[in-house]
Amino acid sequence: MPERRRLLPAMLIGLVLAGAGPLLAAVEPGAMDPAKAALLRGDGIAGEVALNKVLAAGANRADIAARMGEALLLQGDLIKAREWLGPGQFAKGEEAHGWRMLGMLERLSGNLPAAGQAYDKALALSPKDPLLWVDIGRLRYVGGEQLQALEASERALAAGPDNPRALEFRAQLLRDQSGWDAALPLYEQALEQLPNDLSLLGGYAATLGEAGRAKDMLVVTRKMIGIVPKHPYAWYLQAVLAARAGKIDLARRLLDRAGTRLKDMPAAIELTGLLELEAGNANLAAGTLERLADRQPVNQRLQLLFARALYESNDFNKLHDRFDGLAQRPDAPAYLLELIGRAYEEQGDRLAAAPFLDRAAAATVPAIMPIPERDPIGVLAVRWSDMPGVPARAVGYVRSLLAANNLAGAQNVANQFRQLHPGSAEALALWGDVAMAGGQAGQALDAYKLSARVRFPETLLLRMGESFDKAGKGAEAMPVVASYLAAYPGSRLAARMAASHRAFAGDWGAARAILENLRRRGGGRDVRLLSDLSLAQLRMGDHAAALASAEQAYLLQPGSSVTAQALGMALAFAGQDKSRAGALLDKAQAIGGANKLLDEARRKL
Missing domain, CATH: 1.25.40.10 (Tetratricopeptide repeat domain)
Known part of the structure; x- marks a missing residue:
């Protein structure tokens, strides 16, 4: 009996262990591989299915908690992801990944301090994980520590020079910092390893489009649609391409293919409003643009598009209520002044219209x-x-x-x-x-x-230019503007600034080349651009071209001192119609006051 009593606890322990087999069973080698492969390609549903099989085969929750949390995060289910990640109980070897996933969950939930604490725990376990440094960088960026995010992106690349996510994050930062062309090689390097990754393909396609490589962008978006036929971002990018080519009906059809999945994306809302406006549906465009205009009050392009929609839908009362105050400011855009003035004209109030139209015609550069x-x-x-x-x-x-x-x-x-x-x-x-x-x-x-x-947005470039001038370092602005234009060749503002710099430096050939390029790219109705181009052409001795540019500007805005001066100068230097030239120079001075160019033209007469 004593021996039986001594054996009884050991037997009970054996029975308990046998009955609790699944609770303490080790995961079979390779059992997690299908789940990891699915998660690596971004398929959260397939990952969850594979992990449930591992769980049914005898694994415990800690064994799969980190990966199951990741699978649910990929599906956007933050509540269920927290059930797996929140307790912070991860199997040996999975701790760093688990804490990284918890950090991502907290970041996506807006709990930035908690995200930082989770990442700190992951960092202590895996200080050279490039994916962890990418996540830390993203946390720093959304948390207002963007300079520190740059440092994290560099740490990520140092830890994994060929890691696709590290390359992607650095490319995303470079687009804003150094231009589209600088980001393209990083996307291409990442795609060599993950050629069907939709996140990489989407970023690459958008960057190609901004870099002016429309055909290449179309190839990439078609590949995205081949992988996921209903991919909304791919259809949106194709709609952007069609809109830029002036194919409005095609752009609308392509954007419709994206469905409602982009209804909260600002760029898609703006594109929808623009397309409706171009299609003649001004009321629909105004309704679409208004909600975005309320959210982005300092986005001038958007505000002017909304003002145009209100004008074309004949909603003059809302146009005045919304934009008359802005139009009273000394820095009001000429286009807005013209819209407000035309609206008052159509309402029969010429007295109210006159000051707005006069200011629009002056075409002065606002402060x-x-x-x-x-x-x-x-x-x-x-x-x-x-x-x-x-x-x-x-x-x-x-x-x-x-x-x-x-x-x-x-x-x-x-x-x-x-x-x-x-x-x-x-x-x-x-x-x-x-x-x-x-x-x-x-x-x-x-x-x-x-x-x-x-x-480095255009607005910052403009403010930097002013600060260079006021700090007495105007010459130092020239290489900055030139570098910006090289990085963002589509920037009209940078091109105008570069043309001005070349003109002030006496390089009229370069100034003329830049301005003529701008005219070809849609600046044919910009009276200040045409007037500046006429002066550059005069300085190059091309009187016929100068006269043609000035005539075009004057036809567009005959009440402008700028266009009157340009045409008067062109006539004077060409030695044509001296009487008209003198009258135009007098008109320019009466509207805009005297200046050295007017004096030079009179001497030429």
């Missing part, structure tokens, strides 16, 4: 001014004080403070925002704006240069 928000400044103050680290709230509030000439208040808010997000491109650019408003052009230029290391 750079801060854009205030539509909401009252007190409302913006309350919103900012509740959440001072949210970019949209800080930026809008600072703009309104600057517009109200409250420099001290703007400095306070911009400084707090920069302290909260020291590596943010937005915070740096905003600090530069405040420095410019305070007459500190040198400080502004330093801030703009740092911001441009992350993201």
Whole structure:
């Protein structure tokens, strides 16, 4: 009996272990391979199915928790993913991957501090994982630490020079930083390893399109559709190509193929509005564009497109209510001034129309001014004080403070925002704006240069140009503009700035070449461009071409001092119709005042 009693616990333990076989069973070697392969190609559903088979074969939850969480993340099911990842219980060898997936879950859920904590745990276990550094970089980017995100992208490439995701992330950053052509080789290198990866193909196609390689872009989008026939982004990219080629009906049909899956994508909303406008459906275009215009108040291209839709739909009351205030500003675009003026004319109010049309005809280059928000400044103050680290709230509030000439208040808010997000491109650019408003052009230029290391939009280039001039470093702007134009050859603003620089340097041949290229690319109705081109042609001694360009500009806007001056000069230098030339020069001076070019033309007469 004593011996039986001694054996009983051992027997019970054996029975417990036998009954609990699945709880403690090890995963068979290779059992996870099908799931890992599915996850690697981005197929979360196939990954989940494969993992459930592993679980049914005897694995426990910890064995598959990290991968199951990844599979559910790929499907966009954050709630179920948290059930697997939230406890933080991962099998040996899966810990780093599990913490990385939890970090991704928290990032996608908007819990950025929690995401950082999870990534820190993963980093302690796997400090040279390129995918982890990519995820850390993405977290830093959305968290307003974009300079630090650049550093993370470099760490990712150092850890995995051929890793497709590291290459993709670096390419995405390069597009904003150094131009489309700089990103293409990285996409191509990544696609050598994952030729059917839809994320890589989509980024590559979009970059090809922006780089002006439309045929190559079409080839890539067709490949995407071959892989996933209903891929919405591929159909959207093809619609963009058709719209650029002027094939409006085709573009609308292609965009319809994307269905409603892009209904919240800003670029798709803007394209839809543009296509409806071009198709003659102005009311539908206005309704589509209004909701996006409310979300992007400083997107000038979008705002002007919305104004055009309101004008063409004869909704003059809403046009005036929405844009008359903006049109009163000294920096109002000439196109908006013309729309407002024509609207008043069509309403029979010529007295109200006259000042807007006169200003549009003057074709002067507006000063750079801060854009205030539509909401009252007190409302913006309350919103900012509740959440001072949210970019949209800080930026809008600072703009309104600057517009109200409250420099001290703007400095306070911009400084707090920069302290909260020291590596943010937005915070740096905003600090530069405040420095410019305070007459500190040198400080502004330093801030703009740092911001441009992350993201270099046209608006920043324009502000940098002004800060170079005001800091007494105008000559230093020339290589910056030239470099920008090389990176973004489609930028009309950079081309105009480059033409101006070449003209001031006396290189009229280069200035003329740039301006003629702009005219061919859709600038045939830009009266200032045509007038500038006429002057460049005059300086090159091509009087016939100068006269043709000036005549074209004058026909478009005969009430403009700029076009009158251009045509008067062209006639004077060509030695034709001196009486008309003199009258035009007098008209230009009466509208726009005296200048050295008018004096030169009169001497020529």
